Amino acid sequence: MTGTRDVAGSLTVVLALGGPARQEPSTLDLCGPARQEPSTLDLCGPFDPSFLDAALARIAADRPQLREARPRIVRRGPGRYVLELAAPYPVGVLADLLTAACAPGVSGHQAAMQPPEPLALTPLQCELLSDQASSPQHHVGQLLWRWHGPLDTARFRTAWQSVFCHETVLRAAFVWDPGPRLALHDRAHPDAVRHPHGTLTRQALMEQERARGFDLGRPGLLRVALLDGQPRQPGSALPYTDVVLTYHRSVLDSWSAGLLVREFYRRYLAGDRPRGGERRPDLRDYRRWLAAQDPGAARDFWARPGGIPGAGLPRAGSGAATGRIGMGSTRIRLTLAETERLVHWAAHWGVTEYSVLQTVWALLLYRAGTADRGRPGPVGFNVAVSGRAIPMEGVAYLPGPFDNPLPMTLHVDPDGTVPALLRAARDQGLGMSAYEWVSAGQIRRWLGHEAAVRPDTQVSFEHRQSHLEGLEPELAAHGLLVTDIEPAGGGNGCAISVAARYDSGGGSSS
Known part of the structure; x- marks a missing residue:
């Protein structure tokens, strides 16, 4: 070779x-x-x-x-x-x-x-890379927002360069020797391209950036694309520019990308020049923390009776070819009043909105996949956890690949009650919260090949991130108004994913 x-x-x-x-x-x-x-x-x-x-x-x-x-x-x-x-x-x-x-x-x-400094991968990174060849677009994430007001392209690039100088994760690339490892480079340069109005649509730009993928052997696994809106007419609103940030999930998750956007805003407003100094803790500190953990308790948690993954989606028989491929999505939005009603209802039963989402999904899987619905049966699916509920100082503000899908199994009893299933989801979620640093691949190996079934659906609840908190007055002083960032596009390798989050209007969507 x-x-x-x-x-x-x-x-x-x-x-x-x-x-x-x-x-x-x-x-x-x-x-x-x-x-x-x-x-x-x-x-x-x-x-x-x-x-x-x-x-x-x-x-x-x-x-x-x-x-x-x-x-x-x-x-x-x-x-x-x-x-x-x-x-x-x-x-x-x-x-x-x-x-x-x-x-x-x-x-x-x-x-x-x-x-470049070599660094061993985390188990989660190893699993993401193992799926890269078969489904590369599943590991590309995107954030989207709109920038109202003047945008200085040179200042924009310089601010991102300053972020790259500060963040070790943005100077990371992968090497194979023959297994994959990280190489932390001393420097990397941001990829920021500005497209004139009319060259393509915002949706086309998002798809184009996602289809480009990444060269994992080169540092800088994050890039930004700008698309100018219509030129400002006399008496019209501020001109705007759509911003599409694309990143690879082997080094960043959605929360981490939001942290970097907030850091970028601060540096853009300050007119920062690239300078030295690195954020600590960084990926090296997290990897050392991870290596010091004893997996024994986590292994016992998933190997407990009833912890074996249950049935997921039923397998459809072969049918006529439709000629359609790719991903589709649909969105349902609850109003502010409906959201408040959901929050109060969940609190009445002593659970979170996330537990409600898990319970509803378990009931739907049971209804769709159980041959004999008169008997109790287990259903299994992935639940996305932040990966940051760990006793490591500074992890909440550490950019990296932490968002972690872990398997959950709920036993649905048609003679049981919804509150009982809600409590079961809550208790299992609380139990696994102590082991958010464990990967799904490790769990499958602990359970053995017979039980190592990969759940084919996933649910997640994204907590809203205030990346503009405290920055609005400074942005307004520069004649700028920016919208909240929104996750946009990308998959996770599952057949069906349900993602819920709070939006800027106080409602929730999924």
């Missing part, structure tokens, strides 16, 4: 996994006798051994067991070298570190300080 990386013509690294050992007369052996089947890196271009030392040190910092591993260096001529390493060594990460360190204009000292 080979792969090639070329950075601005400075250094080309060709990776070969499991190639035969080479025996060359002009060899500097740094690790003893050559192994029989090492992995190799062919280097073409200027090469400084200090770059290699910096890259090896960075890998060893993350993987202490590789601290003594050193490559065998074979010189083949001017600007031609071969590095031979033991087969299990993460040569893909080493290739990324070397190409970044040897970029044009980077001195040896800078390279020692600035190569």
Whole structure:
């Protein structure tokens, strides 16, 4: 297997996994006798051994067991070298570190300080990437809002660049060695494109941005597209620009993207120039927290009697081809009065609106899928949790991939009562809230293959985020009025998803 990386013509690294050992007369052996089947890196271009030392040190910092591993260096001529390493060594990460360190204009000292830092993935990230090849658009999320008033494109890009400099997650990319890992780069640049009015519709822009996908090997897995509205006419309202923010769910969730939008507004208003300084805690701190957790209690919770996933959607038989593919959606909105009535009704029974949504969905699944509706039976579906209900300081304001689908099983008894099912949903939700950091894949492995059924439906309740709180007066002073951000588009791999949230008018929609 080979792969090639070329950075601005400075250094080309060709990776070969499991190639035969080479025996060359002009060899500097740094690790003893050559192994029989090492992995190799062919280097073409200027090469400084200090770059290699910096890259090896960075890998060893993350993987202490590789601290003594050193490559065998074979010189083949001017600007031609071969590095031979033991087969299990993460040569893909080493290739990324070397190409970044040897970029044009980077001195040896800078390279020692600035190569991408490897970071192990979370279980949730591993599962998202495993589905990437079959359904890439399911892992692309979007936010949409409207910007009323003047928009300075240069200032807009500069503000986002300042956010990129501050946020480690926006400088993250993926490498495969051969398994996936994160590479935290020293710098990345925002992708912000402005489209003139009339070039395409807002819906077409959203679909275009979603279809573009992302190159997961390049940092900056978030981009912004602008679409100008109609030019302002005399006596008309403020001109507006539609803003579409697109991100990959392997590094961000909807709440995190909203945090970044709020940070962007502050920097736009301040006229920030890109500067140093990183947010802490960041993904590295979360990964260390995650590695310190004992999964024993979580395993016991899902392995308890009755915890095995129940039936989901019934499987339809084959029928005539419709010729239709893709995703569809529908929206139902409750008025403010209806929403208040729902809140009071749920509180009367000691549950939340989310528990009500889970209970209703369980009843619908039972009605649709149970062959003998006269008997009690389990139904299973995913419930989305924030992933932030963990005892880690600062996690509420940490951008990252935390939004987590976890399996819920409710036993529906046709002779039971709705309040009893509401309480069962509430109690199970409270129980799993202690383990929001666990992934669905881990749970399936704990339960074994016989019980490892993937729920094919999901329910979620998105809490409203006040990303404009306190900023309206400053925006108005600049002649600006912006609408609340709205989630727009994207799937999650389930056949049916039900998402409820509060809107800016105080009502709720799903």
